[in-house]
Amino acid sequence: MTYKVGLLGLGTVGTGVAKILQDPAGRHPLLPNIEISRVGVRSLAKQRDVEIDPNIVTDDLESIVNDPAIDIVVEVIGGIEPAKSLILKAIDHGKHIVTANKAVIARYGNEIFSAAKQKGVYVMLEAAACGGIPVIQALKQSLGGNRISELTGIVNGTTNYILSRMYFEGADFDKTLAESQQLGYAEADPTADVDGYDAADKMAILASLAFGDRIKLEDIYREGIRSITSADIGYAKELGFTIKLLGIARRTDSNTGGKDDSNLEIRVHPTLIPIQHPLANIHGVTNAVRIEGDPIGEVVFSGPGAGAGATASAVVADIINVVAALKSMPNNVNQLMGCSHEHYAKIAPIENTVTQFYARLLTHDKPGVIGDLGTAFGKHCVSLNAILQKNTIHDGLAEIVVVTQRVSEYNFQQAISSIRDLPTLHSIPTVLRVL
Numbered sequence: 001m002t003y004k005v006g007l008l009g010l011g012t013v014g015t016g017v018a019k020i021l022q023d024p025a026g027r028h029p030l031l032p033n034i035e036i037s038r039v040g041v042r043s044l045a046k047q048r049d050v051e052i053d054p055n056i057v058t059d060d061l062e063s064i065v066n067d068p069a070i071d072i073v074v075e076v077i078g079g080i081e082p083a084k085s086l087i088l089k090a091i092d093h094g095k096h097i098v099t100a101n102k103a104v105i106a107r108y109g110n111e112i113f114s115a116a117k118q119k120g121v122y123v124m125l126e127a128a129a130c131g132g133i134p135v136i137q138a139l140k141q142s143l144g145g146n147r148i149s150e151l152t153g154i155v156n157g158t159t160n161y162i163l164s165r166m167y168f169e170g171a172d173f174d175k176t177l178a179e180s181q182q183l184g185y186a187e188a189d190p191t192a193d194v195d196g197y198d199a200a201d202k203m204a205i206l207a208s209l210a211f212g213d214r215i216k217l218e219d220i221y222r223e224g225i226r227s228i229t230s231a232d233i234g235y236a237k238e239l240g241f242t243i244k245l246l247g248i249a250r251r252t253d254s255n256t257g258g259k260d261d262s263n264l265e266i267r268v269h270p271t272l273i274p275i276q277h278p279l280a281n282i283h284g285v286t287n288a289v290r291i292e293g294d295p296i297g298e299v300v301f302s303g304p305g306a307g308a309g310a311t312a313s314a315v316v317a318d319i320i321n322v323v324a325a326l327k328s329m330p331n332n333v334n335q336l337m338g339c340s341h342e343h344y345a346k347i348a349p350i351e352n353t354v355t356q357f358y359a360r361l362l363t364h365d366k367p368g369v370i371g372d373l374g375t376a377f378g379k380h381c382v383s384l385n386a387i388l389q390k391n392t393i394h395d396g397l398a399e400i401v402v403v404t405q406r407v408s409e410y411n412f413q414q415a416i417s418s419i420r421d422l423p424t425l426h427s428i429p430t431v432l433r434v435l
């Protein structure tokens with residue numbers, strides 16, 4: 001029996017998927033049973049990098065999700081609409097879904113998975129987080145025997161490329177971003193990547209699978225990398241760290257006793273990572289995810305997080321999984337491939353986070369400044385781990401870098417507020433968390 005795929009989108013990822021499905025030799029033995037029966041595109045006139053029978057190509061995307069002959073709808077259009085509506089309509093018509101759309105899943109997963117459950121169809125999303133890295137299936141199946149305590153990831157390739165270049169070349173953010181845009185590594189509008197939105201979408205998906213509940217995107221604390229300067233990268237290096245945009249999802253042993261008693265943290269922000277940490281040496285556009293679980297301990301996945309081949313690899317794996325499930329159990333849903341989450345997780349507010357902090361301060365170069373800073377930190381129970389003052393920079397200002405011991409975000413921010421009131425303070429250009 002042949003299983004018919006309706007492919008929505010023939011851009012970079014869609015083209016990669018079509019190329020694999022048209023050339024099954026040496027790949028999974030189920031591939032010859034999978035046929036691209038229709039392809040939906042926005043523009044019929046556009047030149048494509050893959051040969052597709054023009055008779056199966058249409059710009060009427062609705063006609064694909066309604067087509068009774070199609071078993072699996074593969075959505076690789078991206079963006080919210082019309083992707084979300086097409087997915088929901090396809091589910092309503094009893095189609096299984098394979099999607100690479102993190103933005104839709106992170107925002108509308110609740111609606112989509114509830115509809116899929118009602119219809120008894122699969123919604124597969126391996127390509128929606130970290131492209132070619134098989135981390136979704138690992139979380140759903142291979143690590144199922146573990147109680148996961150932490151999932152930490154470099155889940156955005158663009159920012160990792162920018163930060164890697166800043167680390168190796170000592171260049172500033174704006175210059176590196178502009179060059180990355182010229183080279184095609186960063187989008188013309190880099191907001192989703194550099195401000196951490198893309199990473200937050202992926203962390204909502206990964207944390208939901210790791211910790212077994214639905215996640216509201218707006219509960220994820222998010223900061224991007226625009227404030228990182230070459231000076232910060234240099235100081236971090238000197239102190240034995242590198243700086244990465246990290247997604248961190250973890251269950252803490254305890255909480256700070258505040259009004260919110262959740263012990264689940266999910267946050268995306270630039271982070272100082274000790275140079276010996278497994279994520280510190282993931283450079284360029286590569287993504288990596290480190291998972292800690294009981295009993296497995298630590299596992300680290302790394303690989304290409306984007307691009308035609310990597311993302312298509314994940315999409316095709318999902319298609320194969322759906323076809324295998326349909327062949328072996330046509331009247332039942334394979335529970336390992338479904339979504340079993342019913343409730344939203346309660347996420348701890350950022351104030352409850354307990355971590356080390358890095359701060360770069362500019363002060364007037366006067367006697368007693370270090371003493372003033374120490375007193376302000378001490379008053380809020382913030383203990384210092386390292387303090388660096390290299391040189392007076394200009395206009396009589398001194399640059400002072402501190403790294404704290406582990407402290408609650410609340411206490412640290414209180415200390416920073418009182419430091420802002422010191423007459424000797426000029427400004428605090430950077431505050432970062434340490435892993």
Ligand code: HSE
Pocket residue numbers: 155156157158159193198305306
């Ligand atoms: N824009 C993403 C990144 C790739 O830079 O990692 C697609 O998820």
